[in-house]
Amino acid sequence: MTAFLRNSWRQLTSMRTALVLLFLLAVAAVPGSVLPQKGVKVEDVEAYARAHPDLAPWVDRLWGFEVFTSPWFAAIYLLLFTSLVGCILPRARAHWRAVWARPPAVPRNLDRLPQHAAPADAAGDAAAAAAAAAARLRRGRWRVAARAEGEGAWGVSAEKGHLKETGNLLFHTALIAVLLGVAVGSWYGWSGNRLVVAGPDYAFCNTVQQYDEFTAGPRVDPAALPPFCIELTDFHARFLPSGQPAAFRARVAVDGDGRPRREVPVAVNNPLRLDGANAYLLGHGFAPVLRYTDRFGRAQTTAVPFLPVDDLSTGEGAAKFPDANVDPRTGARDPRLQVAFEGLFLPTVPDAPPFTRSAFPEERAPGVLLWAYRGNLGEDAGIPGSVYRLDQAAVAAGALKQVGEPKLLRRGETWTLDDRTTVEFLGTRRWVTVSVRHDPGQVPVLAGVAVVLVGLTGSLFGRRRRVFLRFTPAAGGGCQVRAGGLPRTDYPGFADEFSQVVAGAVGAPAQVRDRGGTD
Structure with missing residues (x-):
């Protein structure tokens, strides 16, 4: 029984379930827009009853003239509210940790990443070259972490695009605010x-x-x-x-x-x-x-x-x-x-x-x-x-x-x-x-809808991606540079951005190759 309840809760609080319930709520609101509603204009309800004497009693039994106060609409509403809360809280905690955490260390084999490059060797030692690259990346508003890797090698990790997940959370949090506004209007309106x-x-x-x-x-x-x-x-x-x-x-x-x-x-x-x-x-x-x-x-x-x-x-x-x-x-x-x-x-x-x-x-x-x-x-x-x-x-x-x-x-x-x-x-x-x-919930609903649009914009246009650089001392002086890139979401233009970012960070053009490329 415990396992059943735990699995049911996981299904209810999944993002897929929240989207399905949101779609069902939109579909359930359609009769409220098509059929006349008693709370809006009772004369239209009476006219509908005169025009459809056989159908109107059945519509009334199914709360068709009071859609937004019906038990079945309230059930979808409450399930969506529960699903959103259960979905957002763990994601918000994970996102908070990700925002404040340092970018991960440079992977051991950069050639296995979707994008990788071998720029020209950099002058100076690896530590100085890594520090210079990290400074250039920070000026490009990347979150950067430089780490010593042993034997004189240095790795630089940079990431950008937390706006996407922030927009997602903002979008779903604003939906909760809209639902709360509707509830306040229903209780106190x-x-x-x-x-x-x-x-x-x-x-x-x-x-x-x-x-x-x-x-x-x-x-x-x-x-x-x-x-x-x-x-x-x-x-x-x-x-x-x-x-x-x-x-x-x-x-x-x-x-x-x-x-x-x-x-x-x-x-x-x-x-x-x-x-x-x-x-x-x-x-x-x-x-x-x-x-x-x-x-x-x-x-x-x-x-x-x-x-x-x-x-x-x-x-x-x-x-x-x-x-x-x-x-x-x-x-x-x-x-x-x-x-x-x-x-x-x-x-x-x-x-x-x-x-x-x-x-x-x-x-x-x-x-x-x-x-x-x-x-x-x-x-x-x-x-x-x-x-x-x-x-x-x-x-x-x-x-x-x-x-x-x-x-x-x-x-x-x-x-x-x-x-x-x-x-x-x-x-x-x-x-x-x-x-x-x-309707005391009118202002919260309006503010929630505005925040929904802001969050949706960030969710659509934000792209999470990472760029890694490794600086290894070369035998003849200077250091050898290897680079790799990892888009965390679907991003068709990442190859061009990766090439520009690596060239700007290293100060030399990079020969970009995908995972199956050759020298």
Whole structure:
């Protein structure tokens, strides 16, 4: 059992395993980029579920809409973290010793090295020639060691290229920093999405209860969110003649954060930066303003966000009036007389039917196609439901019945229903989806990525190599010189560098030969 655990640990902490886990982490992140995520934009998740009713439940069971918080993604993440730590620590110790250790002694047989040369004999004794060569190599930023070898011979060892292993360790250490940054963001970060309709009546404050979607790490206290309130004051979208979006820009009013009320612009790549959070602009659309007057003459007005269903800003939505037709004399409400409207909003109504798709995404000739329903909306049962759609189960059961035929209303037009109640299309307001996020791991991750690039550069361009020189006293005076070179990594240009280094160190040209060369 001990041997099995030891071998398993060696396999887990090997560099090959770390690379495999890094690749698996990248592959596992692909679904998070392809599929809509609940923590980013829940409206897209709902749209995906409507478009793929059979597939969406299985995707949800496999955490496809919450990839980065799924157990299987966390398992790969933790295994990679463990593998990197177990891989880096022993390599870091070995590299530290190698950096501070003297270059190894000159090999006995230099002719067996991949590169070797026999320069011209040097003048002077071997010790002086070795000292001069060592000095020249140090000026070339080589790490040098000169050793006496006996019988008057001297050897000079030089090495360069520890930057490669330093870059490797820096790269993998930075990956650990990135993983730690992601973990810190997961533990202490929070995010929430809110659809904000223009106007002071639809402003929201930074509390959990006011978010449409909210997620927080286990170390976050939801009651301690930074205080601020946001109101959408203006939104402008610009489109090309083809209908392709060109630019989006919103203006929001911010107050409640201890500073004076102020208006600031927010764009796709220009978030609202607040103390403790950033607000990002995700989506936008139209909210038709409908006024319903019931049989007792009581009018109710609401701005209902319609969610886009295509690139031309055609929107779907539902306006519900659960408090309609309340008898003012008794205050009694008949649930069977509740009213709702479901329909399509068209920013630019086509010139001819069918009126099911906008002709242009900009508001040029707005209209809303409505289906009227009367009956029990089912909201008194306390069962949660979508605010953008009617309960189709109630429609199928007959508790909510359609009234008359659908009607297209343009701005200012009124539709009179069979019970003499009316609904009027007053106009539109703009809405935006705001994603408010706090990620304390963002800065460590950014710094880690920068260090990853630095380490990767050193790993790619650093080349470990060694050069050896031996100076042996010659019979007729002076000393005989032999040289050898050993690249520690794949280095196609080492032969040329070796020739230049030997010539510069000895002060004479060298006849370079590879291992199989002849004199």
